[in-house]
Amino acid sequence: MSQEQRLPLPPGRLGLPWLGESLSLLRSNHGFYTDRLAAHGPIFKTRLFGNDFVVFSGHEAFHTFATDPRIVRGDADPITARQMFLDSLALMDGAEHQTRKSVLVRAIGFRSAIEAYLPRMQGLMSELIDSWRTQGTATIRPDLQLFAARLAGALYTGDESDGAARELSGILADMRAAFLTIPADLPGTRYRRAMRGRNRLIEIVDAAIERHRGADYDDVLARLLTAAGDAGVPVQTLRADVRHLIFASQAGLFAPLTLATMEVGRHPEIAARARAEVLEVAPEGPIPMAVLDRLVYLEQISKEVRRYFALNSATFFGRLTAPMEVGGYRIPAGWGAIGGIHINMRNPDVFTDPDRFDPDRFEEKRQAALAPGSYVPHGDGEFTHHRCPAENLVTVAIKLYLALLLRETEWAIPEQDLALTNELFPLPTSGLTVEFRQLKRSSSAVTTG
Numbered sequence: 421m422s423q424e425q426r427l428p429l430p431p432g433r434l435g436l437p438w439l440g441e442s443l444s445l446l447r448s449n450h451g452f453y454t455d456r457l458a459a460h461g462p463i464f465k466t467r468l469f470g471n472d473f474v475v476f477s478g479h480e481a482f483h484t485f486a487t488d489p490r491i492v493r494g495d496a497d498p499i500t501a502r503q504m505f506l507d508s509l510a511l512m513d514g515a516e517h518q519t520r521k522s523v524l525v526r527a528i529g530f531r532s533a534i535e536a537y538l539p540r541m542q543g544l545m546s547e548l549i550d551s552w553r554t555q556g557t558a559t560i561r562p563d564l565q566l567f568a569a570r571l572a573g574a575l576y577t578g579d580e581s582d583g584a585a586r587e588l589s590g591i592l593a594d595m596r597a598a599f600l601t602i603p604a605d606l607p608g609t610r611y612r613r614a615m616r617g618r619n620r621l622i623e624i625v626d627a628a629i630e631r632h633r634g635a636d637y638d639d640v641l642a643r644l645l646t647a648a649g650d651a652g653v654p655v656q657t658l659r660a661d662v663r664h665l666i667f668a669s670q671a672g673l674f675a676p677l678t679l680a681t682m683e684v685g686r687h688p689e690i691a692a693r694a695r696a697e698v699l700e701v702a703p704e705g706p707i708p709m710a711v712l713d714r715l716v717y718l719e720q721i722s723k724e725v726r727r728y729f730a731l732n733s734a735t736f737f738g739r740l741t742a743p744m745e746v747g748g749y750r751i752p753a754g755w756g757a758i759g760g761i762h763i764n765m766r767n768p769d770v771f772t773d774p775d776r777f778d779p780d781r782f783e784e785k786r787q788a789a790l791a792p793g794s795y796v797p798h799g800d801g802e803f804t805h806h807r808c809p810a811e812n813l814v815t816v817a818i819k820l821y822l823a824l825l826l827r828e829t830e831w832a833i834p835e836q837d838l839a840l841t842n843e844l845f846p847l848p849t850s851g852l853t854v855e856f857r858q859l860k861r862s863s864s865a866v867t868t869g
């Protein structure tokens with residue numbers, strides 16, 4: 421018997437045949453991982469939707485999950501991900517994945533591309549912040565949700581109308597809900613609604629591609645079409661990745677923006693320091709990339725928001741093509757593998773006092789000292805692999821939003837239910853009601869109510 425065969429399987433429960441622990445995961449998308457971390461440690465086994473899986477957390481194990489070529493993505497995800505992300509590159513491997521990924525990275529990862537989208541992003545953010553300032557008190561989650569759908573209209577579909585934004589926002593909410601329900605496509609179920617939403621998204625993206633053909637847009641879709649042409653990716657294939665981008669681009673923005681508003685509003689000392697930076701570096705006018713680069717403390721806040729809050733509980737799922745040894749355990753070939761994102765970033769061995777919101781952990785020297793696999797809100801490894809292509813875009817969007825908010829307003833978070841919901845991306849139960857007032861330039865504090 422080889423050394424590897426003598427090692428034990430990871431701790432954990434497989435549960436019932438086929439079903440395993442799937443219902444616990446549907447009941448609490450994040451609680452599933454935190455409960456098992458507490459019971460079994462950072463590497464544990466489980467059974468979900470007919471497959472045995474091992475969850476990888478702890479920076480070394482997470483890095484292995486993200487980079488080891490024995491772990492592939494094809495045929496690994498449960499039915500919900502395969503249906504909601506139909507034909508997306510996230511569910512593929514090898515040359516096809518790499519070519520398609522290079523197209524996405526050109527359109528949303530390149531600095532020059534992000535720079536091109538900044539003016540529209542700033543315009544829509546400013547409109548929203550102005551409306552909050554005028555209202556005085558606003559419940560901001562629904563507003564940010566609609567804003568992010570409108571931005572998706574501006575950057576992908578070419579239709580920024582209120583009707584289009586509302587429709588897209590509804591469709592994407594239905595699709596997100598699919599991940600927390602039994603995937604049975606039956607009349608009257610949430611899953612049926614999600615499937616209808618997915619089908620409507622297919623129509624919307626196909627219509628947007630038609631609208632863009634031969635027209636003069638400078639948006640993400642135009643860049644995707646050019647990059648796909650250059651890389652030899654058929655438009656027929658690109659459609660699936662455009663749908664993935666639209667899905668991710670809405671929740672991937674409104675969730676961190678809601679949480680950033682809440683957390684900065686609850687920490688007057690962080691708000692004061694951030695505002696001083698903004699008033700020095702970007703007191704008024706457009707905020708281009710070169711100015712955003714200088715908003716160093718805002719960048720730290722944007723990173724801490726993504727570490728501290730549970731955005732993604734896990735990566736897309738993988739599958740072992742050969743046996744592996746991880747953290748002193750053996751995992752047989754054919755088993756599934758999952759990167760446990762959020763539990764990985766509350767690891768006290770890596771992040772001291774992990775339950776404290778502290779942007780200074782991303783001060784340059786401290787961040788440089790983090791081992792690979794430690795800070796992984798967007799996955800790990802190279803962008804050419806499965807790491808999220810929008811990491812820089814998200815950083816830029818959070819910084820731009822906070823800069824505009826801090827230089828225009830002061831805000832307070834009144835008493836309300838801030839417990840986080842059980843959603844794919846958990847947010848405050850109240851929807852986050854905020855009291856805004858015009859910033860008086862001589863004052864520098866955000867107050868908490």
Ligand code: HEM
Nearest residue numbers: 510665668669672731732735736797798799805806808810
């Ligand atoms: C806070 C915001 C976001 C977070 C935390 C996040 C996180 C992630 C994570 C964890 C993955 C999976 C990595 C893996 O399976 O190994 C991923 C993949 C992906 N994300 Fe994001 N994301 C965010 C926003 C966005 C946005 C705004 C977009 C698009 C505009 C986007 C597009 C994608 C795509 C296309 C993939 C699949 C990449 C591949 O498989 O090669 N994400 N993201």
